[in-house]
Amino acid sequence: MPDSALTAAPTLRCGRYTFDLSRPHVMGILNVTPNSFSDGGRYFNLARALAHARQMITDGADIIDIGGESTRPGAEPVRVDDELARVLPLVEALASAGIAVSVDTRKPEVMRAVIAAGAAMINDVNALRAPGALDAVATSDAGVCIMHMRGEPATMQQAPDYTNVVAEVRDFLVTRAEATAAAGIDRDRIVIDPGYGFGKRLSHNLSLVRALPVFVATGYPVMMGVSRKSSLGELTGRAVDERLAASLAAGLASVARGARMLRVHDVRETVDALKVWSAIERAE
Ligand code: 7PJ
Numbered sequence: 001m002p003d004s005a006l007t008a009a010p011t012l013r014c015g016r017y018t019f020d021l022s023r024p025h026v027m028g029i030l031n032v033t034p035n036s037f038s039d040g041g042r043y044f045n046l047a048r049a050l051a052h053a054r055q056m057i058t059d060g061a062d063i064i065d066i067g068g069e070s071t072r073p074g075a076e077p078v079r080v081d082d083e084l085a086r087v088l089p090l091v092e093a094l095a096s097a098g099i100a101v102s103v104d105t106r107k108p109e110v111m112r113a114v115i116a117a118g119a120a121m122i123n124d125v126n127a128l129r130a131p132g133a134l135d136a137v138a139t140s141d142a143g144v145c146i147m148h149m150r151g152e153p154a155t156m157q158q159a160p161d162y163t164n165v166v167a168e169v170r171d172f173l174v175t176r177a178e179a180t181a182a183a184g185i186d187r188d189r190i191v192i193d194p195g196y197g198f199g200k201r202l203s204h205n206l207s208l209v210r211a212l213p214v215f216v217a218t219g220y221p222v223m224m225g226v227s228r229k230s231s232l233g234e235l236t237g238r239a240v241d242e243r244l245a246a247s248l249a250a251g252l253a254s255v256a257r258g259a260r261m262l263r264v265h266d267v268r269e270t271v272d273a274l275k276v277w278s279a280i281e282r283a284e
Contacts, residue, residue: 010221010260013188014143015120017100019062021221021260024274027063027102027123028056028267029227032086033070033078046089053094060271063121065263066090066114067104071125071149071198073157073230080109091117102145108132115140123263125149125198127176134183145191145223146176150199157199165204166211169194174218191261193223202231209254216258225263226250248273 012019019025030053053064068086069078087103087110094101095118102121103114108130111122115136121143128134128146137144148169150160162168173192181187194208194215205226215222226232232246233239244266251262252273264270 010219011188012143012191012221012261013141013186014063014100014102015115015118015141017063017120017143023278024255024259025062025261026060026267026270026274027065027223027261027263028053028059028061029263029265030056030064030066030090031070032066032068032090046093049090050093053090053099054097056267057099059268061267062261063100063102064094065102065104065121065123066094066119068110069105069107071104071106071153073153073197075153077154080107083107083110084113087114088117091119095119102143106130106133108136111136112139115142121145123147125153125195127173128180128183129176134180134185137180138184141189143189143191144180144185145193146173146180147193147223148172148195148198150195153198160199160201160204162204165200165207166214169208170214170218173215173220177218177220187220190220191223192218192220193225193263196224196226197229197231200231202234205229205231209250209257212254212257212259221260222258223261223263224251224254224259226254227262227264227266244269252277 010021012021030049032049066087068083091101091114101119102123103119104123106124106126122137123145125147150156177190177192180190196205227247228240228243232243236246251270
């Protein structure tokens with residue numbers, strides 16, 4: 001592993017927040033869809049969602065990622081007004097409480113509205129490819145996560161194939177990050193994400209984790225979302241709510257290869273794991 005994978009210490013600017021990524025950061029997942037696969041839509045209720053978000057902050061999350069549209073394989077699209085009705089009240093409440101908020105969305109209309117409501121970051125699994133998405137973020141000071149996805153959520157797991165998954169995903173992310181920067185979004189507002197599980201087979205996902213230093217070498221901070229994903233079920237035979245150990249292993253393997261942000265369901269356990277890993281990295 002090149003030294004730079006471990007020594008790169010970029011700063012990420014997201015609205016009024018500046019994250020010093022010399023310490024790996026944790027993004028807590030808050031799904032507010034009725035059908036989110038890994039939490040069964042349990043947080044589709046404002047009071048419960050707020051309590052869960054606050055708990056994740058108490059547990060050490062640096063930012064909360066709110067998603068109102070499921071992007072699980074096979075998921076159907078959600079209308080703009082439905083998505084906004086789900087996420088906006090949460091964005092407003094959390095942002096006004098001084099909590100850094102990211103919104104997981106592909107829709108420019110949603111991006112504009114949540115940024116106006118105080119969101120510090122846009123997490124777009126579609127890498128700002130929707131018409132108007134680049135502009136929606138460029139006219140703000142929000143940070144952005146550019147993720148790789150092959151195809152569309154409805155169909156992405158139908159026989160995904162790559163000649164060289166690492167090179168193809170890296171080239172896509174660099175191209176999209178350059179387009180993002182060219183649209184007026186400074187490089188220190190951009191994070192890239194190989195999109196674990198998005199139009200990839202198990203072997204592709206594993207290759208991407210193993211090759212994370214290739215992504216780190218692009219100069220952009222790297223985010224990984226492995227939490228509870230189905231490939232971890234393939235490896236362990238565990239159901240979605242029994243993948244904590246698998247998620248921690250994949251998350252730590254990612255951070256050890258240079259990922260600077262982990263998007264996770266299990267914040268408390270991830271923060272503990274990172275504390276131990278970081279202490280070992282700092283030891284004499
Ligand atoms: C990811 C995401 C991910 C980023 C989802 C799930 C599916 N955003 N949104 N990276 N995954 N940036 O959480 O299982 O891996 S939704």
